[in-house]
Amino acid sequence: MDLPVKSTLGYTPFQVPPNNSGTEVQDTAYSSNITPDHFLKMPSSLPGRLGDSTMSLSTDPRTHPGQLRALQELKLHELSYLTTDLGLDSPLDEIMQFVRANERSLEGLYEKLDYHVEGEHVERDQLETVSEVIHGQDGHTIRLYITSLATSQARSDLPAILYFHSGGMIMIDTLSRVHVTWAESLARTGFVVVAVDFRNALGHDDLHPFPAGLNDCAAAVQWVDAHREQLGIDRILLQGDSGGGNLAFATALKAKREGWLRAIDGVCAAMPYISNAYHLSREWKLRELPSLVECDGYLISSGTSSLNAKLYTAPDADDAMNPLAWPYWATEEDVKGLPPHYITVNELDPLRDEGIAYYHKLAKAGVRVTARVHLGVVHEAEMFLRNVLPDLYLDSLWGIRKFADRLNSKEQATVMNS
Numbered sequence: 001m002d003l004p005v006k007s008t009l010g011y012t013p014f015q016v017p018p019n020n021s022g023t024e025v026q027d028t029a030y031s032s033n034i035t036p037d038h039f040l041k042m043p044s045s046l047p048g049r050l051g052d053s054t055m056s057l058s059t060d061p062r063t064h065p066g067q068l069r070a071l072q073e074l075k076l077h078e079l080s081y082l083t084t085d086l087g088l089d090s091p092l093d094e095i096m097q098f099v100r101a102n103e104r105s106l107e108g109l110y111e112k113l114d115y116h117v118e119g120e121h122v123e124r125d126q127l128e129t130v131s132e133v134i135h136g137q138d139g140h141t142i143r144l145y146i147t148s149l150a151t152s153q154a155r156s157d158l159p160a161i162l163y164f165h166s167g168g169m170i171m172i173d174t175l176s177r178v179h180v181t182w183a184e185s186l187a188r189t190g191f192v193v194v195a196v197d198f199r200n201a202l203g204h205d206d207l208h209p210f211p212a213g214l215n216d217c218a219a220a221v222q223w224v225d226a227h228r229e230q231l232g233i234d235r236i237l238l239q240g241d242s243g244g245g246n247l248a249f250a251t252a253l254k255a256k257r258e259g260w261l262r263a264i265d266g267v268c269a270a271m272p273y274i275s276n277a278y279h280l281s282r283e284w285k286l287r288e289l290p291s292l293v294e295c296d297g298y299l300i301s302s303g304t305s306s307l308n309a310k311l312y313t314a315p316d317a318d319d320a321m322n323p324l325a326w327p328y329w330a331t332e333e334d335v336k337g338l339p340p341h342y343i344t345v346n347e348l349d350p351l352r353d354e355g356i357a358y359y360h361k362l363a364k365a366g367v368r369v370t371a372r373v374h375l376g377v378v379h380e381a382e383m384f385l386r387n388v389l390p391d392l393y394l395d396s397l398w399g400i401r402k403f404a405d406r407l408n409s410k411e412q413a414t415v416m417n418s
Contacts, residue, residue, distance in 0.1 A: 048294035048348070050286075057298050057378065062347060064376035070388040071299075071378075074109065079297035087303075088279055088310055095307050099202055102304070103171040110172075114387040115181040119394050122188040126150055134223045142216045144223070145174065145195040147187040152232065159404040160192040160224055160233040161268075162217070164240035164247040166380060168273055168308040169213050170201040178384055182241075185393075189401040192233050196220040198247070201312045210313050210325045217251045218258075225263035235407055237266040239400060241383060242351070245272030245343075249327035249358065252338050257324075261339070266407045268342045268400050271379055275328040275354040278306035279315055291353040298348050299378045305350070328354050332365045340368035342403040344396060349379040372399065 047062070049055050057063050057077045071077040084098055129147040136142050152158055163186065165179040166172060172179070174197040183193045198216035199208040217238075224236055240248040248269045255261040277289055279302070285292040296302050306315070313319040313326070323330035341362055345355040352373070362369040374382065374392060386393035 046294075048298075049296055050290065050294045057348065060298075060348065062376050064381075064389070066388050067377055067381055067385060070385050076299060079301075083297070083301055083303060084307070086307060088306060088315055095310060096202065096207075099171060099308060099311060103167075103202070106172060107176060110176050110178040110384065113178070113384055115177065117185075117386050117390045117393055119390060120185060120188055122149065124184065127184055127187050132223075134219060136219050137215055138212070140199075142219060143174075143197040144220055145183070145197070146231070147183050147193045147195070149187060149190065152190070152192070155232045156229070157234045158190065158192050158232050159235040159237060159407070160194060160228075160231060161186055161237045161239050161400070161404070162220055162224060163193055163195045164198065164217055164238070164244035164251075165195070166240070166242035166244050166383070167200065168243040168305070168312070169210070169246060170243070170308055170311045172200070174198075182383060185397050186239075186400070189397060191401070191404070192231055194220065194224055207311065209311065210319055210322075214247060214250050214254060214324060217247050218254050221251060221255070221263055222260065225260075235265040235404060236263060237268060237400075237404055237407070238264060239268040239270075240272075241270040242273045242380060245269030245355075246274045246327060248272075249274060249330075250324050253327060253330060253334060254324055256334075256338060261337070264339050266340045266342070266403060267338070268403060269355070270344045270382070270396065271346055271349055271351055272327070272343065272355045272358065273305070273351055274326055274358060275351075276309050276313065276315070276320055276326040277328070277354070278302040278309060289353040289357065292350050295348050295350040295352065295378075298350065299380075300350055302350065328358060330358075330361065332361060335362050335367060336365040338362065338365075338367050340403075340407060341370075342400065343369065343371040344374060344399070345371070346374045346377045346379060346381060348377060351379060370403070 045051065048060055056079050057068060057071060068077060086095055086098055126149060127147055128150045129145055132144045132146060133141050134144060163183050165174055174195055179195065183195045186193045196217055198213040201207060201209045201213060221236065221238065224231065238248040238251055248267050249272060252264055252267050255264055275289060277285065277292065282293060292302055319325045321329040323334050343355050343359050345352045356371065359369055359371040377389065377392065381389060382392045382396045
Protein backbone atom coordinates (compact mmCIF):
# COMPACT_ATOMS: atom_id res chain seq x y z
CA MET A 1 0.00 0.00 0.00
CA ASP A 2 1.35 3.43 -0.91
CA LEU A 3 1.04 6.01 1.84
CA PRO A 4 1.20 9.73 1.22
CA VAL A 5 4.20 11.66 2.43
CA LYS A 6 1.89 13.96 4.34
CA SER A 7 -1.62 12.82 5.15
CA THR A 8 -4.44 15.27 4.56
CA LEU A 9 -5.39 14.54 8.18
CA GLY A 10 -2.04 15.89 9.36
CA TYR A 11 -0.81 12.57 10.70
CA THR A 12 -0.12 9.10 9.30
CA PRO A 13 -2.26 6.06 10.22
CA PHE A 14 0.56 4.85 12.47
CA GLN A 15 0.58 7.95 14.69
CA VAL A 16 -1.65 8.98 17.56
CA PRO A 17 -3.89 11.79 16.28
CA PRO A 18 -2.87 15.16 17.72
CA ASN A 19 -4.73 16.35 20.78
CA ASN A 20 -5.94 19.89 20.21
CA SER A 21 -8.40 20.03 23.10
CA GLY A 22 -5.89 20.96 25.79
CA THR A 23 -6.84 17.92 27.88
CA GLU A 24 -4.95 14.72 28.49
CA VAL A 25 -6.00 11.81 26.29
CA GLN A 26 -5.47 8.15 27.10
CA ASP A 27 -3.86 6.28 24.19
CA THR A 28 -6.41 3.45 24.21
CA ALA A 29 -7.25 3.17 20.51
CA TYR A 30 -3.57 2.90 19.66
CA SER A 31 -2.64 0.24 22.24
CA SER A 32 0.16 -2.23 21.81
CA ASN A 33 -2.36 -4.75 20.48
CA ILE A 34 -2.69 -2.74 17.25
CA THR A 35 0.49 -2.69 15.20
CA PRO A 36 1.45 -1.24 11.81
CA ASP A 37 1.08 -4.77 10.39
CA HIS A 38 -2.54 -4.72 11.49
CA PHE A 39 -3.15 -1.57 9.46
CA LEU A 40 -1.44 -3.03 6.41
CA LYS A 41 -3.89 -5.94 6.44
CA MET A 42 -6.92 -3.66 6.61
CA PRO A 43 -8.61 -2.31 3.45
CA SER A 44 -7.15 1.06 2.57
CA SER A 45 -9.40 4.06 3.04
CA LEU A 46 -7.33 6.06 0.58
CA PRO A 47 -9.08 6.49 -2.77
CA GLY A 48 -7.96 5.17 -6.13
CA ARG A 49 -4.29 4.47 -6.70
CA LEU A 50 -3.36 6.22 -3.45
CA GLY A 51 -4.61 3.14 -1.62
CA ASP A 52 -3.92 0.52 -4.28
CA SER A 53 -1.32 1.22 -6.95
CA THR A 54 -2.81 -1.49 -9.17
CA MET A 55 -6.30 -0.03 -9.19
CA SER A 56 -7.91 0.83 -12.52
CA LEU A 57 -11.28 2.10 -13.66
CA SER A 58 -12.42 -1.53 -13.74
CA THR A 59 -11.74 -2.01 -10.03
CA ASP A 60 -12.24 1.46 -8.55
CA PRO A 61 -15.59 1.22 -6.70
CA ARG A 62 -16.36 4.87 -7.47
CA THR A 63 -16.60 4.31 -11.23
CA HIS A 64 -20.06 4.99 -12.65
CA PRO A 65 -21.34 1.59 -13.91
CA GLY A 66 -22.73 2.95 -17.17
CA GLN A 67 -19.47 4.72 -17.86
CA LEU A 68 -17.50 1.54 -17.12
CA ARG A 69 -19.54 -0.51 -19.57
CA ALA A 70 -18.98 2.10 -22.27
CA LEU A 71 -15.24 2.32 -21.58
CA GLN A 72 -14.95 -1.47 -21.66
CA GLU A 73 -16.64 -1.56 -25.06
CA LEU A 74 -14.17 1.08 -26.28
CA LYS A 75 -11.24 -0.72 -24.56
CA LEU A 76 -10.39 2.41 -22.57
CA HIS A 77 -10.86 0.96 -19.10
CA GLU A 78 -7.35 -0.26 -18.27
CA LEU A 79 -4.26 1.70 -17.26
CA SER A 80 -2.42 0.84 -20.47
CA TYR A 81 -4.42 3.25 -22.63
CA LEU A 82 -2.28 6.00 -24.22
CA THR A 83 0.86 5.05 -22.29
CA THR A 84 4.40 5.16 -23.61
CA ASP A 85 7.99 4.40 -22.69
CA LEU A 86 9.05 7.83 -23.95
CA GLY A 87 10.30 10.42 -21.48
CA LEU A 88 10.95 14.14 -21.50
CA ASP A 89 14.53 13.49 -22.59
CA SER A 90 13.40 11.48 -25.64
CA PRO A 91 14.07 12.99 -29.09
CA LEU A 92 11.52 15.64 -30.01
CA ASP A 93 10.61 13.93 -33.27
CA GLU A 94 9.74 10.71 -31.40
CA ILE A 95 7.53 12.65 -28.98
CA MET A 96 5.81 14.35 -31.90
CA GLN A 97 5.22 11.01 -33.62
CA PHE A 98 3.70 9.58 -30.44
CA VAL A 99 1.40 12.57 -29.93
CA ARG A 100 0.31 12.54 -33.58
CA ALA A 101 -0.54 8.84 -33.24
CA ASN A 102 -2.63 9.63 -30.16
CA GLU A 103 -4.36 12.41 -32.05
CA ARG A 104 -5.29 10.05 -34.88
CA SER A 105 -6.59 7.55 -32.33
CA LEU A 106 -8.71 10.16 -30.58
CA GLU A 107 -10.05 11.64 -33.82
CA GLY A 108 -11.04 8.15 -34.96
CA LEU A 109 -12.77 7.54 -31.64
CA TYR A 110 -14.64 10.85 -31.77
CA GLU A 111 -15.87 10.17 -35.29
CA LYS A 112 -17.55 6.88 -34.43
CA LEU A 113 -19.28 7.87 -31.18
CA ASP A 114 -22.99 8.58 -30.85
CA TYR A 115 -23.62 12.16 -29.70
CA HIS A 116 -27.41 12.03 -29.65
CA VAL A 117 -28.85 13.09 -26.30
CA GLU A 118 -32.50 12.79 -25.34
CA GLY A 119 -33.70 16.14 -24.04
CA GLU A 120 -32.21 18.35 -26.75
CA HIS A 121 -35.33 19.53 -28.55
CA VAL A 122 -33.83 21.84 -31.17
CA GLU A 123 -32.86 20.12 -34.41
CA ARG A 124 -29.73 20.92 -36.38
CA ASP A 125 -31.74 22.48 -39.21
CA GLN A 126 -32.90 25.13 -36.75
CA LEU A 127 -29.31 26.27 -36.25
CA GLU A 128 -27.22 28.50 -38.48
CA THR A 129 -23.44 28.45 -38.73
CA VAL A 130 -21.37 31.06 -40.54
CA SER A 131 -17.61 31.55 -40.58
CA GLU A 132 -15.57 34.70 -40.23
CA VAL A 133 -11.89 35.12 -40.97
CA ILE A 134 -9.99 37.56 -38.78
CA HIS A 135 -6.34 38.55 -38.67
CA GLY A 136 -4.00 37.47 -35.89
CA GLN A 137 -1.07 39.41 -34.50
CA ASP A 138 1.47 37.19 -36.27
CA GLY A 139 0.25 38.12 -39.75
CA HIS A 140 -1.88 34.98 -40.12
CA THR A 141 -5.62 34.40 -40.31
CA ILE A 142 -7.92 32.83 -37.71
CA ARG A 143 -11.23 31.26 -38.63
CA LEU A 144 -14.22 31.65 -36.33
CA TYR A 145 -17.27 29.38 -36.61
CA ILE A 146 -20.35 31.24 -35.34
CA THR A 147 -23.40 29.12 -34.52
CA SER A 148 -26.77 30.36 -33.26
CA LEU A 149 -30.48 29.66 -33.43
CA ALA A 150 -31.94 30.71 -36.77
CA THR A 151 -34.67 32.59 -34.89
CA SER A 152 -32.24 34.81 -32.95
CA GLN A 153 -31.10 37.16 -35.72
CA ALA A 154 -33.18 40.17 -34.65
CA ARG A 155 -32.07 40.02 -31.00
CA SER A 156 -29.63 42.35 -29.28
CA ASP A 157 -29.54 40.78 -25.82
CA LEU A 158 -28.05 37.35 -26.41
CA PRO A 159 -25.06 35.95 -24.52
CA ALA A 160 -22.04 35.08 -26.65
CA ILE A 161 -19.70 32.28 -25.69
CA LEU A 162 -16.27 31.79 -27.22
CA TYR A 163 -15.53 28.10 -27.23
CA PHE A 164 -11.91 26.93 -27.00
CA HIS A 165 -11.75 23.22 -27.76
CA SER A 166 -10.01 20.41 -25.91
CA GLY A 167 -6.77 18.72 -26.94
CA GLY A 168 -4.21 20.05 -24.47
CA MET A 169 -3.63 23.21 -26.57
CA ILE A 170 -1.69 21.02 -28.99
CA MET A 171 -4.04 18.79 -31.00
CA ILE A 172 -7.55 17.81 -32.19
CA ASP A 173 -9.37 19.77 -34.87
CA THR A 174 -11.87 22.52 -34.10
CA LEU A 175 -14.27 20.76 -36.49
CA SER A 176 -13.97 17.38 -34.79
CA ARG A 177 -17.48 16.00 -34.21
CA VAL A 178 -17.11 16.10 -30.43
CA HIS A 179 -16.44 19.85 -30.64
CA VAL A 180 -18.97 20.75 -33.33
CA THR A 181 -21.79 18.93 -31.55
CA TRP A 182 -20.89 20.66 -28.27
CA ALA A 183 -20.98 24.07 -29.96
CA GLU A 184 -24.37 23.19 -31.44
CA SER A 185 -25.66 22.15 -28.01
CA LEU A 186 -24.55 25.47 -26.53
CA ALA A 187 -26.35 27.28 -29.36
CA ARG A 188 -29.54 25.32 -28.65
CA THR A 189 -29.64 26.90 -25.18
CA GLY A 190 -29.64 30.37 -26.75
CA PHE A 191 -25.95 31.24 -26.97
CA VAL A 192 -24.25 32.82 -29.95
CA VAL A 193 -21.35 30.37 -30.04
CA VAL A 194 -17.99 31.38 -31.50
CA ALA A 195 -15.73 28.35 -31.91
CA VAL A 196 -12.17 29.59 -32.33
CA ASP A 197 -9.88 27.72 -34.71
CA PHE A 198 -6.75 28.65 -32.75
CA ARG A 199 -3.35 27.29 -33.69
CA ASN A 200 -2.62 23.97 -32.03
CA ALA A 201 0.95 23.75 -30.76
CA LEU A 202 1.40 20.59 -32.83
CA GLY A 203 0.22 22.03 -36.11
CA HIS A 204 -0.26 20.09 -39.32
CA ASP A 205 2.76 21.82 -40.83
CA ASP A 206 4.92 23.01 -37.94
CA LEU A 207 5.10 23.57 -34.19
CA HIS A 208 3.19 26.57 -32.83
CA PRO A 209 4.05 26.55 -29.12
CA PHE A 210 2.87 29.03 -26.49
CA PRO A 211 1.79 31.79 -26.90
CA ALA A 212 0.51 31.20 -30.46
CA GLY A 213 -2.82 29.58 -29.54
CA LEU A 214 -3.41 31.98 -26.65
CA ASN A 215 -2.81 34.97 -28.92
CA ASP A 216 -5.40 33.61 -31.35
CA CYS A 217 -7.97 33.25 -28.57
CA ALA A 218 -7.29 36.79 -27.39
CA ALA A 219 -7.69 38.15 -30.92
CA ALA A 220 -11.02 36.34 -31.24
CA VAL A 221 -12.34 37.84 -28.00
CA GLN A 222 -11.37 41.33 -29.09
CA TRP A 223 -13.04 40.83 -32.49
CA VAL A 224 -16.28 39.62 -30.88
CA ASP A 225 -16.20 42.54 -28.45
CA ALA A 226 -15.84 44.99 -31.35
CA HIS A 227 -18.80 43.36 -33.16
CA ARG A 228 -21.32 43.09 -30.31
CA GLU A 229 -24.00 44.99 -32.22
CA GLN A 230 -23.51 42.96 -35.40
CA LEU A 231 -23.76 39.70 -33.43
CA GLY A 232 -26.71 40.87 -31.32
CA ILE A 233 -24.99 40.15 -28.02
CA ASP A 234 -24.76 41.88 -24.66
CA ARG A 235 -22.44 39.50 -22.75
CA ILE A 236 -19.25 37.67 -23.64
CA LEU A 237 -18.24 34.46 -21.91
CA LEU A 238 -15.20 32.26 -22.45
CA GLN A 239 -15.61 28.49 -22.22
CA GLY A 240 -13.30 25.56 -22.73
CA ASP A 241 -12.75 21.98 -21.71
CA SER A 242 -9.39 20.46 -20.72
CA GLY A 243 -6.80 22.40 -22.73
CA GLY A 244 -9.58 24.76 -23.75
CA GLY A 245 -10.16 25.45 -20.07
CA ASN A 246 -6.51 26.46 -19.83
CA LEU A 247 -7.01 28.89 -22.70
CA ALA A 248 -10.19 30.32 -21.15
CA PHE A 249 -8.38 31.04 -17.86
CA ALA A 250 -5.26 32.31 -19.61
CA THR A 251 -7.18 34.62 -21.95
CA ALA A 252 -8.78 36.31 -18.95
CA LEU A 253 -5.37 36.68 -17.28
CA LYS A 254 -3.92 38.12 -20.49
CA ALA A 255 -6.83 40.55 -20.83
CA LYS A 256 -6.20 41.82 -17.32
CA ARG A 257 -2.48 42.32 -17.97
CA GLU A 258 -3.11 44.13 -21.25
CA GLY A 259 -6.00 46.31 -20.08
CA TRP A 260 -8.99 44.93 -22.02
CA LEU A 261 -10.60 42.83 -19.29
CA ARG A 262 -13.87 44.76 -19.67
CA ALA A 263 -14.48 42.72 -22.85
CA ILE A 264 -15.03 39.54 -20.79
CA ASP A 265 -18.11 39.08 -18.61
CA GLY A 266 -17.52 35.52 -17.40
CA VAL A 267 -15.27 32.47 -17.69
CA CYS A 268 -16.28 28.79 -17.68
CA ALA A 269 -13.84 25.89 -17.61
CA ALA A 270 -14.42 22.15 -17.48
CA MET A 271 -11.65 19.79 -16.34
CA PRO A 272 -8.94 22.45 -16.84
CA TYR A 273 -5.46 21.25 -17.80
CA ILE A 274 -3.44 24.00 -16.15
CA SER A 275 -0.57 22.85 -13.92
CA ASN A 276 2.30 21.51 -16.07
CA ALA A 277 3.15 19.52 -12.94
CA TYR A 278 2.89 16.14 -14.62
CA HIS A 279 6.65 15.53 -14.59
CA LEU A 280 7.19 16.61 -10.98
CA SER A 281 8.02 14.19 -8.18
CA ARG A 282 5.49 11.88 -6.58
CA GLU A 283 6.13 13.62 -3.27
CA TRP A 284 5.24 17.02 -4.76
CA LYS A 285 2.08 15.62 -6.34
CA LEU A 286 0.94 13.97 -3.11
CA ARG A 287 1.42 17.22 -1.25
CA GLU A 288 -0.07 19.64 -3.79
CA LEU A 289 -2.21 17.79 -6.38
CA PRO A 290 -2.86 14.24 -5.12
CA SER A 291 -5.33 13.42 -7.91
CA LEU A 292 -2.31 13.22 -10.24
CA VAL A 293 -1.38 10.05 -8.32
CA GLU A 294 -4.84 8.91 -7.21
CA CYS A 295 -6.22 8.80 -10.77
CA ASP A 296 -3.04 8.42 -12.81
CA GLY A 297 -3.80 6.24 -15.82
CA TYR A 298 -7.55 6.70 -15.60
CA LEU A 299 -7.95 7.48 -19.30
CA ILE A 300 -5.00 9.91 -19.16
CA SER A 301 -1.64 9.63 -17.44
CA SER A 302 0.97 12.00 -16.07
CA GLY A 303 3.54 10.48 -18.42
CA THR A 304 1.52 11.30 -21.53
CA SER A 305 0.41 14.68 -20.16
CA SER A 306 4.02 15.68 -19.56
CA LEU A 307 4.91 14.87 -23.19
CA ASN A 308 1.96 16.90 -24.43
CA ALA A 309 2.98 19.78 -22.19
CA LYS A 310 6.52 19.71 -23.56
CA LEU A 311 5.15 20.57 -27.00
CA TYR A 312 3.41 23.61 -25.52
CA THR A 313 6.21 24.79 -23.21
CA ALA A 314 9.43 22.90 -22.54
CA PRO A 315 9.66 21.89 -18.85
CA ASP A 316 12.93 23.77 -18.37
CA ALA A 317 11.83 26.87 -20.29
CA ASP A 318 10.95 30.23 -18.77
CA ASP A 319 7.29 29.62 -19.59
CA ALA A 320 7.05 26.33 -17.68
CA MET A 321 5.47 28.22 -14.74
CA ASN A 322 4.18 31.25 -16.64
CA PRO A 323 0.54 31.81 -15.56
CA LEU A 324 -0.42 32.71 -19.11
CA ALA A 325 0.77 29.28 -20.22
CA TRP A 326 -0.16 27.36 -17.07
CA PRO A 327 -2.73 29.30 -14.99
CA TYR A 328 -2.27 27.06 -11.95
CA TRP A 329 0.83 29.15 -11.20
CA ALA A 330 -1.05 32.47 -11.15
CA THR A 331 -0.70 34.45 -7.94
CA GLU A 332 -3.53 35.90 -5.93
CA GLU A 333 -2.61 39.30 -7.36
CA ASP A 334 -2.75 37.89 -10.90
CA VAL A 335 -6.37 36.78 -10.49
CA LYS A 336 -7.66 39.65 -8.38
CA GLY A 337 -10.35 41.59 -10.23
CA LEU A 338 -11.14 38.86 -12.79
CA PRO A 339 -14.77 38.42 -13.89
CA PRO A 340 -16.94 35.65 -12.39
CA HIS A 341 -15.81 32.07 -13.02
CA TYR A 342 -17.62 28.73 -13.19
CA ILE A 343 -15.48 25.57 -12.91
CA THR A 344 -16.37 21.89 -13.15
CA VAL A 345 -14.07 18.95 -12.45
CA ASN A 346 -14.54 15.17 -12.52
CA GLU A 347 -13.86 12.91 -9.55
CA LEU A 348 -11.85 10.26 -11.45
CA ASP A 349 -9.78 12.73 -13.46
CA PRO A 350 -6.05 13.18 -12.74
CA LEU A 351 -6.61 16.90 -13.43
CA ARG A 352 -9.30 17.23 -10.76
CA ASP A 353 -7.23 18.88 -8.07
CA GLU A 354 -5.68 21.58 -10.26
CA GLY A 355 -9.16 22.86 -11.11
CA ILE A 356 -10.08 22.82 -7.43
CA ALA A 357 -6.86 24.64 -6.52
CA TYR A 358 -7.65 27.38 -9.05
CA TYR A 359 -11.13 27.72 -7.57
CA HIS A 360 -9.65 28.32 -4.11
CA LYS A 361 -7.18 30.84 -5.52
CA LEU A 362 -9.98 32.82 -7.17
CA ALA A 363 -12.15 32.72 -4.06
CA LYS A 364 -9.29 33.90 -1.85
CA ALA A 365 -8.72 36.82 -4.23
CA GLY A 366 -12.36 37.88 -3.96
CA VAL A 367 -13.42 36.70 -7.43
CA ARG A 368 -17.01 35.48 -7.76
CA VAL A 369 -16.59 31.78 -8.44
CA THR A 370 -18.63 28.59 -8.22
CA ALA A 371 -17.52 25.01 -8.84
CA ARG A 372 -18.88 21.48 -9.15
CA VAL A 373 -17.35 18.04 -8.82
CA HIS A 374 -18.97 15.37 -11.01
CA LEU A 375 -18.75 12.10 -9.09
CA GLY A 376 -17.77 8.76 -10.56
CA VAL A 377 -16.63 9.96 -13.99
CA VAL A 378 -13.39 10.41 -15.90
CA HIS A 379 -11.80 13.22 -17.86
CA GLU A 380 -14.11 14.50 -20.64
CA ALA A 381 -16.83 11.94 -19.77
CA GLU A 382 -19.62 14.48 -20.27
CA MET A 383 -18.29 15.26 -23.73
CA PHE A 384 -17.48 11.95 -25.40
CA LEU A 385 -19.81 9.71 -23.36
CA ARG A 386 -22.81 12.05 -23.46
CA ASN A 387 -25.03 9.37 -25.03
CA VAL A 388 -24.28 7.09 -22.07
CA LEU A 389 -24.40 9.85 -19.43
CA PRO A 390 -27.13 12.19 -20.74
CA ASP A 391 -28.03 13.64 -17.36
CA LEU A 392 -24.42 14.59 -16.71
CA TYR A 393 -24.18 16.15 -20.16
CA LEU A 394 -27.37 18.20 -19.81
CA ASP A 395 -26.41 19.28 -16.30
CA SER A 396 -23.04 20.48 -17.62
CA LEU A 397 -24.66 22.27 -20.56
CA TRP A 398 -27.39 24.03 -18.64
CA GLY A 399 -25.05 24.83 -15.77
CA ILE A 400 -23.17 27.07 -18.20
CA ARG A 401 -26.38 28.66 -19.45
CA LYS A 402 -27.57 29.36 -15.90
CA PHE A 403 -24.19 30.90 -15.12
CA ALA A 404 -24.58 33.18 -18.16
CA ASP A 405 -28.06 34.19 -17.05
CA ARG A 406 -26.63 35.32 -13.72
CA LEU A 407 -24.29 37.58 -15.67
CA ASN A 408 -27.08 39.62 -17.25
CA SER A 409 -25.31 42.92 -17.87
CA LYS A 410 -27.66 45.04 -15.74
CA GLU A 411 -27.62 42.59 -12.83
CA GLN A 412 -23.84 42.34 -13.10
CA ALA A 413 -23.50 46.12 -12.87
CA THR A 414 -25.70 46.15 -9.76
CA VAL A 415 -23.58 43.49 -8.05
CA MET A 416 -20.29 45.12 -8.99
CA ASN A 417 -21.41 48.56 -7.77
CA SER A 418 -22.97 47.37 -4.51
